[in-house]
Amino acid sequence: MSDPLPKVLSVQSHVVFGYVGNKSATFPLQLLGFEVDAINSVQLSNHTKYKFVQGQVLDEDDLGKLMDGLRQNDLDHYSHLLTGYVGSASFLKKIGQLVHDLKKKNPDLIYVCDPVMGDNGKMYVPKELLEIYRDEIIPLADILTPNQFELELLTGKKVNNISEVQNAIEILHGKGPKTVVVSSTEIGDDLITVASALKEGIMIKLEIPRLPVAFTGSGDLFAALLLAHSHLQGNIKLAIEKTVNTLYHILKRTYEFSLGNHPDSAQPSQKIELRLIESKKIIENPPSELVAEIL
Template identity: 50%
Template sequence: MGPNTARGPTEPEPCWPGPNGRGQPTSSPRRFPRGPPHQGIQPVRFARDGPASGRTPPSPSTRPRPPRSAASASPPTAAPLAADRRVLLVGEVGPTTLPAFLLQARNEYDLLLVGYVGNKSAVFPLQLLGFDVDPINSVQFSNHTGYPTFRGQVLNGNELWDLIEGLEENELLHYTHLLTGYIGSVSFLNAVLQVVDKLRSVNPDLTYVCDPVLGDEGKLYVPQELISVYQQKVVPVSSMLTPNEFEVELLTGLRITSEQDGLTACNTLHSAGPRKVVITSALIEGRLLLIGSHKKTEEHPPEQFKIEIPKIPAYFTGTGDLATALLLGWSNKYPDNLETAAELAVSSLQAVLKRTVEDYKRAGFDPSTSSLEIRLIQSQDDIRNPARTCKAVKYS
């Protein structure tokens, strides 16, 4: 699957979550049409950014350089400190994409993360939530593919494994988490499965969070043959699964037309492996819902809940990757309370999206004319300490 056939995470997206089409605009339950939404639109300059601040960065020729001499040769590299949270993230990366992530945490958690639609949307939030992140870019693009053109490279499975071997040779393979997102070929997905096995041979307690990006609203973003690989190989080794409505239908063979259908689908996925399942968006009876399910023990039924997601009349890039990162981060802080983790993740994302719309409007831009680049840096307080504005309702 070449760069020009990449799936929708790089397309304009609705309010929740995003790159995978997991979200809907207020005016319509349908996705924004495919194509170059940014064509003919000039970059927006926000008043508090760039030259308006009155600060001009020094040119490369005027930046101070440290003195170099034979006596100032680099010292030997110190071994890394033991990580508390270390994530390996593997996925797609433009300055805004996410297929998989390599996250590396030097304090309490490690996460593997690959892929600002992907890595760019996920790395900074995970760092704010206490992770050291090692991102592996499955694609390295000049910009995300929602723009008229893009250039860059695509990583193949052998190249991914080469990076893993380099980490292993230096004893750097102890990760607490692995996060994967969009993967466009069977060969690369099989390489990711090898990575899961390798990481668990080092740390059997590795948490694998899988965002099974397959498509949205009846449209596949990936080759058909990936579905069976996810069903037979990926779902059984996942700790947490975050599909959208269409993806959960593909994985389970069940049609989601009611909340009960969503709960049944979660139970089906639990029986295949993952303890935690979050259907990140399901449009049911005109409402956009997140449906979560946590099976804590084999002996007891799962704890299940829903969160109604407010609709925002705009489209965004990078929200799907941000949503997955927030779910991972908050579920790590609340490992036994998926309900609280989901409330914080949805509330945080809504705050980021509202700030994004407000900033574009202040800059004189009509948010309805194109997809918006989310304002992550300006929203870091909402990521680190969100007000809990979206509440979960438990199913009895």
Template identity: 50%
Template sequence: MSNITNRVLSIQSHVVHGYVGNKSAVFPLQVLGFEVDNINSVQFSNHTGYKNGFKGQVLNEKELADVFSGLVANNLHCLYTHLLTGYVGNPTFLREIANILKTLRSVNASLVYVCDPVMGDDGIMYVPKELLPIYRDEIIPLADIITPNQYEVELLTEKCIKTERDAWNAIEWFHDRGVKTVAISSSELGESDSLLALVSHKDGSKSQRCKMTIPKQGNGIRFTGTGDLFASLFLAHTSLTGFDICATLERTIASLQAVITKTLTYIPDDVKAGKTSVTSAQRELKIVQSKREIENPEVVLRCSKI
């Protein structure tokens, strides 16, 4: 058995209350046996969807570089096997992440970079538009694994996705830029009551493709932090399965669906029935309560190999 410890440097947002960004990603990785060192791109009281707003601080690129320089000074940057990035709010911060990645790869050429290009959803872009060309031209070519949603794929590739064929064609755009593994975490290509996830892996002459139909839960309730959770679980299971992409997707979705199911048990029945509006607090994922389902995912939904 290898004595190498999987250690992730996770650069994402942080909230004091709730589960998005690092709060959504760190615990699942730890439960699955990964050491996680996290740098918080922002520290907010709660996520930005709460009706009375939020308070907090935003880390700038100089502060990010300063924190990372402390890791380098103590040779701690040599320990990382993975870099995971999520929400970033400004262009210069995103470019500093690229600098950090290059430093990490200078001491570990096999480091795996998992990029969740958090830019928007449902046709709405919620980061500055200046981030898009930086992701497209500077960050994506550095990534080993990318986990965008359908809207983010459309933004990056400038391709409209109306059919499954469109999605696979868009995935090839990422492969052409050197990304080995592309996981579209959710798309609206399924039926009205389901989502479709698609994953493609290309490494030299080896290639794998698979897809999965995922039933929607919660009668239209939208949960925050699910994309962050997907990226962290996908990172873990690619490593734990030796890049068996079908098994990775099945385990990732098994845990994700279990977390949503658990969360729904805490939401009042009148809210689930649509009689009362759901609050932001009620939509917070019950990740800690789902520890067992994260640690030992019970695979019910199977993917189809393409």
């Protein structure tokens, strides 16, 4: 009998229309052979870059009830936990308890934490989440995927070059995570992903050509792909190459699609919704165009 499929509990946002949060993460993970159970921290009509947004926000009691239902039925067996956007301090604290509970059930569970707090110098979650991430959640994470702004928030250090990124990553390693991947740094002309895995004793970087558009949901997709390829590939260099090549070619396809014909009523955000379904073959068999370099 073959081993059971790896199983992910993904706790992040949900939109009815478009691709962010769980809508960005679930389909790629399933294509790559993972069972996915999704808990939606918020349920919105669409993401917040649109003119209007309607929806609901789960609180910590809602999360507790959902997990209690799974626990009562003995359904809370997971190989991985993935967390993304959380909008309240009490919900984030509840995730800390969730990590303890799931690791008690499966000590080998891998917790992949995307500490979603902001980008481009601006926080878009309540400021009190920073302290909770830094002091309570980060020490529980096995794999951490901040962007450059979140890296600076979590370490209290501004980063202006690769050496400073490396130093900030070492600070995060000191807080607990064995693998730290800075999903994007804006240093020089290209975007650069920097990754460090203590188990392998290496740090790598991968330069990504810029596209002239700011995408929404790409960080959520990055974290999901990294979870998958960290499990499937067995080494950080190959995992990063698979992750970044997949992401870059999906974004490139999305950008090219955005240049085509759209209804006059289409908002700018609608034109650059991630083209995940059209990218099925890219997810399953990504190109090998972008190659990582060992630092």
